[in-house]
Amino acid sequence: MSEAVDFERTVMQKQDAPAGECVFVAKVIDGPDRGRTLTLDGAQPSSVLVGQSPACALQLTDREVSRRHIALEPRAGRLHLRDLGSTNGTYLEKLRIIEAELSGGEVVRIGSTCLRFDRMPLAPASAPPPPLNAFGRLLGASPEMRRLYPLCARLARASIAVLVEGETGTGKELLAESLHEQGPRAQGPFIVFDCTAVPANLVESELFGHERGSFTGAVASRRGVFEQADGGTLLIDEIGELDLALQPKLLRALERSEVRRVGGDRARKFDVRVISATRRNLDQEVQAGRFRDDLFHRLAVARIELPPLRRRTGDIPRLARALWSSMGGDEGELPEALVRQWNDDAWPGNVRELRNAVVRRLALGEVELLEPSDAAATDDAVDPAGAAQGAHGAHDAHGATGILEHIISMGLPFGTARQHVLDAFERRYVERTLAEHGGNVMRAAAASGVARRHFQRVKSRSLK
Numbered sequence: 137m138s139e140a141v142d143f144e145r146t147v148m149q150k151q152d153a154p155a156g157e158c159v160f161v162a163k164v165i166d167g168p169d170r171g172r173t174l175t176l177d178g179a180q181p182s183s184v185l186v187g188q189s190p191a192c193a194l195q196l197t198d199r200e201v202s203r204r205h206i207a208l209e210p211r212a213g214r215l216h217l218r219d220l221g222s223t224n225g226t227y228l229e230k231l232r233i234i235e236a237e238l239s240g241g242e243v244v245r246i247g248s249t250c251l252r253f254d255r256m257p258l259a260p261a262s263a264p265p266p267p268l269n270a271f272g273r274l275l276g277a278s279p280e281m282r283r284l285y286p287l288c289a290r291l292a293r294a295s296i297a298v299l300v301e302g303e304t305g306t307g308k309e310l311l312a313e314s315l316h317e318q319g320p321r322a323q324g325p326f327i328v329f330d331c332t333a334v335p336a337n338l339v340e341s342e343l344f345g346h347e348r349g350s351f352t353g354a355v356a357s358r359r360g361v362f363e364q365a366d367g368g369t370l371l372i373d374e375i376g377e378l379d380l381a382l383q384p385k386l387l388r389a390l391e392r393s394e395v396r397r398v399g400g401d402r403a404r405k406f407d408v409r410v411i412s413a414t415r416r417n418l419d420q421e422v423q424a425g426r427f428r429d430d431l432f433h434r435l436a437v438a439r440i441e442l443p444p445l446r447r448r449t450g451d452i453p454r455l456a457r458a459l460w461s462s463m464g465g466d467e468g469e470l471p472e473a474l475v476r477q478w479n480d481d482a483w484p485g486n487v488r489e490l491r492n493a494v495v496r497r498l499a500l501g502e503v504e505l506l507e508p509s510d511a512a513a514t515d516d517a518v519d520p521a522g523a524a525q526g527a528h529g530a531h532d533a534h535g536a537t538g539i540l541e542h543i544i545s546m547g548l549p550f551g552t553a554r555q556h557v558l559d560a561f562e563r564r565y566v567e568r569t570l571a572e573h574g575g576n577v578m579r580a581a582a583a584s585g586v587a588r589r590h591f592q593r594v595k596s597r598s599l600k
């Protein structure tokens with residue numbers, strides 16, 4: 137392979153392929169598994185794998201192929217191919233590739249195996265996705281979301297372990313909760329454990345519980361999240377962050393359906409459905425030896441990958457309007473121009489970021505009405521760095537800077553100007569937090585980290 141050209145990160149894409157409903161067939165045309173095929177019809181819940189591991193949809197015996205070598209995912213008439221950090225690389229003709237958009241007819245080499253990818257029109261018998269606009273509280277009518285719903289419905293009824301994958305803010309927790317709510321365990325508890333939310337030395341006792349005196353600070357016995365979730369569902373969030381040393385203990389607990397509290401000697405049985413979620417690419421984590429293959433199999437009996445918001449065709453305006461109404465906004469008061477602007481934004485924080493934008497708009501309406509050109513002029517003068525931000529970050533900065541500029545330009549004495557800024561901040565903070573918590577003062581106070589009475593006082597003062 138001396139003549140191969142290596143790229144740091146390469147996205148190959150043929151320009152001439154027509155989009156549309158189709159299936160892709162991957163066929164091994166050379167190598168020890170010659171003749172084997174894999175059909176990808178887009179009905180898969182997430183990307184499918186090719187490699188030596190039993191987790192792979194196309195399992196190869198080729199020793200030069202990594203356990204998880206490539207991932208394949210049909211996307212809008214093309215096949216997205218991703219190398220999963222393989223040892224020997226993935227080659228399209230002589231180019232070593234990291235990612236590629238295939239449109240059919242390509243031959244890809246992994247190890248000593250050659251795969252040919254053919255694209256075929258979808259048989260007419262294949263029905264279009266059913267016209268569902270949501271699964272539980274997870275909204276979205278894009279084809280990318282709709283194709284997940286039938287699987288979600290089936291998984292809700294089952295009790296098998298599910299791994300939910302997706303970027304931050306794509307709704308992994310909401311999906312897990314919806315799976316719980318739509319299934320037979322709905323009456324049981326839904327417990328969320330976030331592997332990043334507690335210090336590393338406490339993760340074990342949070343998961344499995346502890347007995348009194350088992351470590352400094354263990355003043356009382358405590359049930360772990362498995363015991364708490366008994367009869368219901370446990371969401372283990374950010375599973376990719378779980379310390380390698382703890383992974384065998386979790387595996388054992390799942391295999392035996394029992395936990396032993398830290399410092400305890402009695403095994404306690406549990407009846408829990410486990411859903412795990414991750415922002416990381418767990419295939420790559422397994423490949424890199426940071427996540428155990430056996431635990432992965434236990435957790436990922438089924439996999440669902442939530443697409444990023446930017447890939448959900450038509451969902452941004454729909455979600456914006458639905459979120460606006462659900463938070464008490466009057467229909468028709470969300471300006472079309474703003475919805476169009478949002479539709480063009482990238483939303484790296486996905487639905488969470490869009491939701492926050494809607495909340496902000498509801499609470500701060502008139503501030504965000506600043507014309508972008510006026511705001512940009514002000515912003516550049518005050519904060520040159522602001523101009524370098526992405527469209528979204530810049531937009532965020534304009535609101536705050538706009539208020540400050542406005543107050544400063546009033547020519548008030550320092551003390552009075554500062555008081556105005558504080559008043560404006562308090563008013564907007566209270567409005568926004570209340571809007572985020574459906575007007576419930578108790579929950580808004582808890583989210584703000586202050587006592588309810590204090591929050592109520594600030595609210596009375598600032599919203600009078």
Ligand SMILES: Nc1ncnc2c1ncn2[C@@H]1O[C@H](COP(=O)(O)OP(=O)(O)OP(=O)(O)O)[C@@H](O)[C@H]1O
Pocket residue numbers: 273274275276302303304305306307308309310311373413415487488491
């Ligand atoms: N499809 C959706 N419909 C309605 N609301 C959604 C949807 N997806 C996400 N949300 C909302 O966006 C916010 C973020 O969702 P969630 O916490 O489930 O994302 P996540 O993928 O678990 O994020 P993270 O990886 O950062 O933990 C929540 O307020 C959730 O209710």
